[in-house]
Amino acid sequence: MSLVLIPGYMADASLWDDMAEALAPAGPIHHASLAHDDTILAMAQRLLAEAPARFVLVGFSMGGYVAREAARLAPERVRGLVLIATSSRSDSRKQAVAKRLAIEGVEAGHFGGLSRAAAAASVHPDRAGDAALIERIRAMGQRLGREAFLRQSRLERVGDADRLGALGCPTLVIAAGRDRLRSIAESEELRDGIPGATMAVVADAGHMLPLEAPDALAAHILAWIGDLPP
Template sequence: MNMNKKELPSLLLLPGLLCNERLWQNQVNNLVDICQPFVADFSQDDSIEAMARRVLDRAPEQFFLAGLSMGGYVAFEIMRQAPERVTRLALFDTMARLDEPERAATRKGLLRLAEEGRFIGVTPRLLPNLIHKDKLNTPVADEVMKMAAELGKEVFLKQQTAILNRSDSIPTLSKIKQPTIIVVGEDDKLTPPEESVNMAKAIPNAQLHRIPKCGHLPPLEYPQLTTELLRDWILQEA
């Protein structure tokens, strides 16, 4: 990581399942005046713990931390491994609890299909689970499918395995003392708003933002609004 602008705080952006740096591209492009943004690479590890360690190994001593979905699971793990290094926390469309049995079974079924060579990435049929209906058949939909295709089967296997074996983060929520914002799409089908409401109640002084007509991916669906929420969070007084 390039740390030439030492006067600006570092912002670590953690992507979700089958997402890469393009998930956060608008934020990276438009927050450079107030921070140094870096996007983590989650293509190499098959556990949330290892993903968190890799981020910490490459991160500056202290940083702002924002994670979406699986990136939120990694953010919780970073808070377990090195809470003193995180100065602020932003959680997008994620949840602290473990999967219920039905959802875990679905993940295992998808893993089996991928292992059998039937990895399909994100298809148009799956998009309504990820983005709001107003964003279907738009460049947002194309971007979601492109990211999944680029990362591919092997990354999918690693990431789903990591998600299935993650730790329960509910017991750690009350210990989070950093200024925290929680953002969720009002129409998120994967991590519904209730999950964010529960986290906001458990994390001391957390601020909750619900985005209307938005699914699971606010940084792509509403890039300017997401950037402004992060800008306000970065600039707010601790």
């Protein structure tokens, strides 16, 4: 079975580096890129054009929106969905304002990746001072660059709670217990809205689950894949 791993906002394929060895027994791993498009739909269409014939989609944060869109576009190709630290909600007013201010700041000056404050807000509070982790998060944004930042920041995340019921593939929702960007309630909404979905919680981790708790995250994914119908 093939896995297609989808990163989140201003993250690249290195997001999954610490999980690669653990996930290898599940089958070939393919990486989707969100760096080139300015809508969720276009990202999903690019993913499908580049993905193998049949696969399990693993979407982190913004990548969860892309994963669900791809599953709606090509349900016959998607064997299952894993939705990590994500949501079915539209951007809140607070999130929209924060993105607008970030865009204005980059348009007016130099882009050096996500700010340290933004990176620190995405991890468990106890790891906000972990310089190596923060710089690893910022380095992904630096590699993606200014134009990808502007495209992703301008992108509108439209809520799809009213369309979750149409998803027919097996789904695992994974939440982080100390996520300051996405709440447990948002994961529960996904679980309850997608027919037959199950949910797991990695209690002692923040939003950046693939970096903060790669072993626990991989274990949940592998156990769930092992129970998928042939």
